[in-house]
Amino acid sequence: MRRSAHFRELLPYQVATDVSVAGVFGLLCLPFELTIGGWAAESALPTVVMCLLFAAALALRRLSPPLALATAWVGATMQMLMLRPPSPVDLAIFAVLYATAAYGSTLVYWLGFSSAIVGATVITGYLFGSQLLSAASWSVLPLAAAVLIAAGFALLLAWTVGALVRTSLRARRTQRERERAERERIEE
Template identity: 50%
Template sequence: MFRRMKTSQLVVDVIVAVGFFLIAWPVETVLATGTLGLEYQLGSLGQIITGLLIAALFSGALALRRLSPSLSLGIAWVGALVQMGLGRPPSLSDVAIFGILYTTAAYGTRLVYWAGFASALVGALVITVYLFAGPVFAGGGLSWQTLPLALVVLVAGAFALGLSWTIGALVRTAVRARENREAQQRAEAETAAEQERVRIARDMHDVVAHSLAVVIAQADGARYTLTAAQTGKGDMKTLSDPAVATDALATISATARSALADVRLLLGQLRHRQGDGPQPTIADLEELYAQVRTAGVQLRVDVDPAPPGEPPAAVQLAVYRILQEALTNTLRHGAPGGSVDVRLSWLPDRVELDVRNPVSPGSQPGRSGHGIIGMRERAQLAGGRLDAADEGGAFIVRATIPLGGPA
């Protein structure tokens, strides 16, 4: 029934309606008495009061035209019926109808929208019939002689009232188009932001998860190396290998520093969108293999055939990140002492990646976390696909990425 409006809009509408009333009421008085003063016959008092009522009705409808187009249209019809019922001629008060029809088309609900259209057509017909067949202005009534003029009045009234409604309908269409465009822009911005968040979260997961897995493995190795074991006689025997412990701590330091640098770069992306995240290539795979081997994993790598030239950057990034996450899973869920097999086949049109590792009893890789989801997204972004499953006690990650895939 009522639309939400700003206070300033309500104030403007009320001021316009009051100004309209202050102009329309004197005009109604002139039509009723022929004078603007108080010199009128006693019989004219009723005409002045009815003029006041008609001016007030149309002014009230004008004040409510944007707040409640349906109520405004109803009040305008009441004013028109009162005006015709009292046999009064058309006057300045009727001008408010044009503004009311405009708002029904521009701001009304779907029902009010079509009610305004119907009112424009029916109103033109009612005006014509009232002027040519009414009790006061018939001029002999509607006849074949007055029929052409009546048709002209009907067309002119329908055009004038319909034009007001049509302008409102055009404004309504423009407002809806603007709202749809703004909604589409917001949706596109939200989608872009979501994609950016997912990309940064994927990079953060790949960097932090792998680095922490290597650090944990090295820390455990160093701790076991320096553990003091108790002999059968109750004496403490130190089982220490300073060289192994030193290497483990060096690996932990290097891995942590590298992860810290990548995290700082990713945090820079969160602050500045134009920043580039870590972009490793297949040239960095040897360093990745070395980190995994130093963590105590027996890693076998088979590259056959070798890359044909320089693969696209998107493909190199996808291969590196998929291998990084797959090898991280071997550190988390791989069977102790088991070997991990990595096979890379750089074919002319695609690269095939296969990582196979035995699974620890009771371990369920891929059942939680975001690692496999991230690997699959990496492959899809590069135009390929990835499958990961437990087959015969070994967890296998297979990926196929076209060398001409989208960046």
């Protein structure tokens, strides 16, 4: 595969693995998601599209972290527009955040970090927004704060693990370059 600004070089088995994992993920999530939304025809097609978006984000996470991040945001936005609760399909978001930190460009690295913070804020607003705007906001405020902290922690944890992998990969690459330079120096 040719390297470009948005796509990383992966070995064929890596692409096959990522597509297979995403396919199994989508097939496992789809019945659950259809059960939540009901099997009615009007909700089935959007539910299938939403599951396909999250599965696609999962499949693209290593090949194209920026495209995976954008796809995950589209899937999450669609999920909220359909007024659906958080569900197992959202697990793909953690893998995408990990990949943005581990494999993304510097811009994508920081977009992943920002997405974790914005995502935690958005999900908290989505779950508690109407209650926080009503007169009963003081009673729900502690729960909303707890959800914000928990969501932020979980999303940032996925991103942080990716950032640690990124640092490890860079250190390993630097060490290999030093060893190669040392071998070349000795051979001269």
